[in-house]
Amino acid sequence: MAEFPEGAPCWVDAMFTDVEAAKEFYGDVLGWTFGEASSEYGNYTQAYSDGKAVAAVVPPMPGGDAPSQWCLYFASADAAATAEKIKAAGGTLMMEPMQVGPFGTMAIAKEPSGAVFGVWQPGEHKGFEKVGEAGGYAWAEVFTREPDKADEFLAQVFPYGSQQMEAGDDPEMAGMDFKVFSVGGPENAVLGRMKMGDEFPPEIPSYVQVYFAVPNCDEAIEKTKARGGALHFGPMDSPFGRFAALTDPQGAAFAVIDLSTTVGEMPKFG
Template sequence: MAAASEGTPCWADGTFADLEGAKHFYGELLGWTYGESQSEYGGYTQAHLDGRAVAALSPAMPGQDAPNAWCLYLASPDAAATTAKIHACGGEVAVEPMRVGDFGTMVLASDPGGTAFGVWEAGSHEGFQERLAPGAYAWAEVYTRAPERADAFFAAVFGYGVKQLEDDAVDFALYDLGADPVLGRMRMGSEFPAQVPAHMNVYFSVADCDAAVEKATSLGAQLRFGPMTIPYGRFASLTDPQGAAFSVIDGTTTGGEIPKVTEIA
């Protein structure tokens, strides 16, 4: 498998105070099984579907006051060069390029509006081994209160084209590499409580959105929005039992017309 092209979402991991609780929740909801926790990397634990790596879970590092949250990693052929662009474009870097054994090099950063994300320069670990199948990564969106700054930042750092949806009901943009959208961007309006920070909303694919919501809430999750059917699928946004936001989507159940888009960058 070739390493993903620059700017492509290539991996997702979650940090949780209760690692075993997170393993149980996502295992029951998404059908994940787990590899052995890697003690040399702080208990980092890969999740699998049929033996193929789809995500990872990890406890917070000792002394680190990190929220329970998902992190999406964007591919880079040169983590140091990408880090320089993040600095130059007004982002913040929490973890400068750090070699992770022979697996690759990671960076943790945030855009000028506070949306946290990761950068991954692949070594032996090239990222997702499965996408879109039920239980695997499907999509992600930048949730931000500063959409113009986010659009300019991500376009400058990763070379995305930016297209605005022509929809009066929502301020939403698509970030693309060539013809293919790779991320969405959603303006956080008054419907988001002030205590909800900007974040990267990660979607996992499910076979049946309504059934997944019922299962998730029975396991202690809270439904935040949906289920709702749009031209791209039927989705719902949730908060897991430890407060980490994520979404589920059934891409086979669609409805409505695909809105027009206007290229803005």
Template sequence: MSPFPDGAPCWADAMFPDVSAAREFYGQVLGWTFDDLGEEYGHYTMALVDGKPVAAVMPVMPGPDAPALWNLYLATSDAAAVTGRVAGLGGTVAMGPEDVGGFGVTSSLRDPAGTAFSLWQPSAHPGFGLTEAPGAYVWAEVCTRDAAAADRFFPELFGYEVGVVEDPGTDFRVWSVEGRPVLGRMALAEDVPPEVPSHVSVYFAVPDCDAAVETAVRLGGQVHHSPVTTPFGRFAAVRDQQGAAFSVIDTSTTEGDMPSMT
């Protein structure tokens, strides 16, 4: 049984052309140490904070060149049942359900707008061993070019409770499970470059957002959204030196009132 409720983010990993470079980058930006599971598991490498698993990095799969990117896993107690409902809701199944060496069962899915995400039904690997601490996962958002499609698909698939943020300048919703917010939905603005697809943005906590961004840039990363302070924390969106996008947030540095939600 998962320690995370169905529909809640429970794990994140990323594929890289150069895993050694990724380890160097995230080790300095997020303070991770690493545990390579070895050739038997395709050199899937756990990222650790205080010895607890917070994410993983791995080599890209053989075949056509694939971009480096982060992937978010949503918890489920029945991967087969959830996967079986995806097509009927307008989504697609890229892979699965598939047992991963006794660690758990996964499926790779896309919503109707093409947003990629995965399911995780745990066995030996329950998911995040630490959250909401420096270097660990803290939040994620579905950033979509088709908000209406996302709003139909995800709440129907996982039974989310939906909260609408009352901000005339932003189309943002919060999806909750048993009254606890677990995932955000952001409609991509019209000025976002057309080559940016619908995607999931993963946030990792840092003690100092500006310092994390400076380190990322020094190591060859790029800033997509410069640091800004919000009621939720001071955050920035960046890309690592191999092009994988993620966000960093210092939740202890806040400004302004929390937005109203209906």
């Protein structure tokens, strides 16, 4: 499988106090199956869609009390060098680069406005084996109250170009501050950045919203609610697909998007 370019999202995982419950939930909502837990690596368990690796779940480390949340990893040819860029750009390393057997090298960091993300230097594990198809990773956005801080940081750490969305005549777009980051040209968008408004309670910190593709957004919402999860936004039609923001029963936020159901004209970016 082709390597992911520098700065492109390449993997996602989450810690869950109750891993078995998480497997049941995502197995139902996203159609995932799961491999054997790797006891050598903290019972890290990969998730698959149609036999292709799409994510992983893992129990907290002993003594850890971090909330359940999805962590998006960005590809790096040299995790140690990326870690230095993170520090130089005002970010914080929460986990220094650490080799994970023959699979690769990981680091966990926080950008200056508070969103947590990962860095992955691939070894044997290249990352997603399925992207942009039902059951797989589709997209991600950094939600932040301090977009200037986040924008400057991302541009310093990764080789991104960026384009700001123009509001145009759509009243729903009025006042929206949304930027897209790309690798190798604007046609290769890899990440969005959304300014958080007053609709977000002040106790919610900056975060990375991960979107998983589903064949039917409304069915995924109903399955989420039936299993004790919650709907926070949507469902909403867009030129990119019909999507909704959810949390699972253990509190991890995620979003689903039906990429085949598109409504409206694509916004302009300048």
